[in-house]
Amino acid sequence: MTLSVIVQLCALLTISQQAASLPGCVCDLTSSEQPFPHDKLSSVEDSANKCSSSITQQKSVELDSLLLGLQHRLPQLEADMSVLEREDDGELYGAVSLQVIENELVEILQLMNKLNSTTLAHSRLTSDTAQQVQDLKDEMQQLEVYDSMQVVKNQQANHRLKRDLDQCRNGHHPTTQPTQPASGNCPHGHxxxxxxxxxxxxxxxxxxxxxxxxxxxxxxxxxxxxxxxxxxxxxxxxxxxxxxxxxxxxxxxxxxxxxxxxxxxxxxxxxxxxxxxxxxxxxxxxxxxxxxxxxxxxxxxxxxxxxxxxxxxxxxxxxxxxxxxxxxxxxxxxxxxxxxxxxxxxxxxxxxxxxxxxxxxxxxxxxxxxxxxxxxxxxxxxxxxxxxxxxxxxxxxxxxxxxxxxxxxxxxxxxxxxxxxxxxxxxxxxxxxxxxxxxxxxxxxxxxxxxxxxxxxxxx
CATH class of the missing domain: 2.115.10 (Tachylectin-2; Chain A)
Structure with missing residues (x-):
């Protein structure tokens, strides 16, 4: 009885060794899609970050500040000219008023020079940024070819719908207001x-x-x-x-x-x-x-x-x-x-x-x-x-x-x-x-x- 069991175990072991030695199943997968260019995507992201950092709120407010300064300065010059016209006697008063106006014109000229240089710098920045944005747009359109499931297009459509919905909801209240006017008895109102x-x-x-x-x-x-x-x-x-x-x-x-x-x-x-x-x-x-x-x-x-x-x-x-x-x-x-x-x-x-x-x-x-x-x-x-x-x-x-x-x-x-x-x-x-x-x-x-x-x- 013991001998027959040993013989069966030996036969099972021989069969299992033969099965283990058989070669495995190998499948070759050939994709019709091109490999995704991750390096290009990283390059686009870097370019977009640089483009964003070059346009700041400070730059736009700087130009507004210069224009506001000029706006305040010109009426003052006009008032000083009126004083000159009233006081000019061809001698002392005219000379003093002319000196005041000369100082006014020097400061206005300095303001204009700074305004011109700032405007020129902003114009160059706008031109460069417009070209960068166009280049980024072209590169992103090339990358969209790899979006075979159209995930990006669906996200863009959802974003547009959400934006339109927010505008519809907030159209009558574009600015967040306090719950109630602040208190106080003020001649200007609340x-x-x-x-x-x-x-x-x-x-x-x-x-x-x-x-x-x-x-x-x-x-x-x-x-x-x-x-x-x-x-x-x-x-x-x-x-x-x-x-x-x-x-x-x-x-x-x-x-x-x-x-x-x-x-x-x-x-x-x-x-x-x-x-x-x-x-x-x-x-x-x-x-x-x-x-x-x-x-x-x-x-x-x-x-x-x-x-x-x-x-x-x-x-x-x-x-x-x-x-x-x-x-x-x-x-x-x-x-x-x-x-x-x-x-x-x-x-x-x-x-x-x-x-x-x-x-x-x-x-x-x-x-x-x-x-x-x-x-x-x-x-x-x-x-x-x-x-x-x-x-x-x-x-x-x-x-x-x-x-x-x-x-x-x-x-x-x-x-x-x-x-x-x-x-x-x-x-x-x-x-x-x-x-x-x-x-x-x-x-x-x-x-x-x-x-x-x-x-x-x-x-x-």
Whole structure:
């Protein structure tokens, strides 16, 4: 019995060895399609990225800024010509007025030269980009031959349908509006939106000074209604000892400071010089955070004298109460100065209010005083900037490198707070280090990473 089993096992083993030694089944697959050119696709993607990076929003706004400067400058020249016609006696007055007009023409010529060079550069860029786009289109059409299942064509059709559907849905509301108009009793109406930017310029010192502030004097002296001012933190990105003046918007854009610097002190920094990027000009006086003090300084540009007002005990200063977002805090933004239709304000934090925003009204005078104070429930480090408009405090927060959002308001006349404003600002760079409202022309002036940017406030 055992012997027969062994014989059967031996026979099975022999058969299995013979079967294993048989050759395997091999199939030859011949495709009628050409191999997909992955290298060509990568080349097209690289070309498309380079093409996209060459066209930026900054380039278009730069041209708009130059045109806006020219638009403001020509009426001023016309007004000066009228003065010459009225005053010309062939001698003294005519010579003085002619000198003024000559200076005006020099600045206009500089503005025109910059405008022409910018336009020429943009024209070349447009021509080059158009050719690149056509080349990319031709290459993509060649690559579509490999899309035998027409996936790309179906995706394009779906994209067109989705775009048409979105336009149909949003046709009557192309711009996102806040849920309700922002509060406040304002002569211009309710704060509805922010448009722009209208001005975007690096001024005289492109990329040199990261932090600063700029704008217009809401209460200018006669003859200085069109002047602009600029404060740049020139020492360690923290301190400054002068304010720079410009006779017009075009002068600011092309970087010609005719009045020049008005110096607070020859040393920088020292007692009563500027600390931090927030400053405002009101009534020919500069208001700012005093060097290494929890106080607001007032520098009279005419008499060159400095006075100050002490803020309440417990006020955070010297970069201990800054504006912040998730990625970073803005150094030395403890005190935020602001102007609106009623005057000068200071926004800050105190230990008594647990780091929430405090708003105080700064009264005019050779020695400024604090008139009235309001306490809010907004934690300062949840915001990136504040400004005042018509007695209402507004706060912004960082959404992305392209978008800042006005999300909060506090009405000083009623004490009503809102956290649902929802007005977006299109940024030109990642961070806005100062933001101030100008009641003269209802503009927001922002200083953002060495550039000056302005936006139009829409009331209604």
């Amino acid at each position: 704060f509805l939106n922010v448009t722009g930017p209208g001005v975007y310029t690096a001024g005289e010192y492109p990329g040199s000074y990261k932090y600063g502030s700029w704008g217009r004097d809401p209460k200018p002296e006669a003859g200085k209604e069109n002047w602009y001012w600029l404060v740049m933190l020139t020492s360690s990105n923290v301190y400054s000892n002068y304010v720079r003046r410009y006779s017009s918007l075009s002068s600011l854009i092309i970087g010609v400071s005719v009045p020049g610097n008005v110096q607070i002190h020859s040393s920088n920094p020292t007692t009563n010089t500027i600390q931090g990027p927030s400053a405002v000009l009101y009534g020919e006086a500069l208001y700012y955070c005093c060097y290494y003090r929890d106080a607001v300084c007032r520098f009279n540009l005419t008499t060159k004298s400095v006075t100050s007002v002490q803020l309440p005990k417990g006020t955070r200063f010297n970069s201990k109460g800054n504006f912040c977002h998730l990625d970073e805090c803005y150094p030395y933004t403890d005190l935020d100065l602001a102007t609106d239709e009623s005057g000068v304000w200071v926004i800050y934090t105190t230990s008594q209010n647990f780091g929430n925003l405090v708003v105080s009204r700064v009264e005019e005078g050779e020695t400024p005083t604090i008139n009235q104070t309001w306490h809010t429930s907004l934690y300062k480090q949840a915001a990136t900037n504040t400004f005042m408009a018509c007695g209402v405090l507004y706060a912004t927060r960082y959404v992305s490198k392209d978008v800042e959002e006005i999300f909060y308001s506090f009405d000083t006349s009623t004490g009503v707070e809102r956290f649902d404003i929802g007005i977006q600002i299109q940024k030109m760079s990642g961070n806005m280090y100062s933001l101030n409202y100008s009641p003269t022309d209802q503009m927001l002036h922002a200083y953002t990473e060495s550039h000056m940017v302005s936006y139009k406030v829409v009331f209604g």
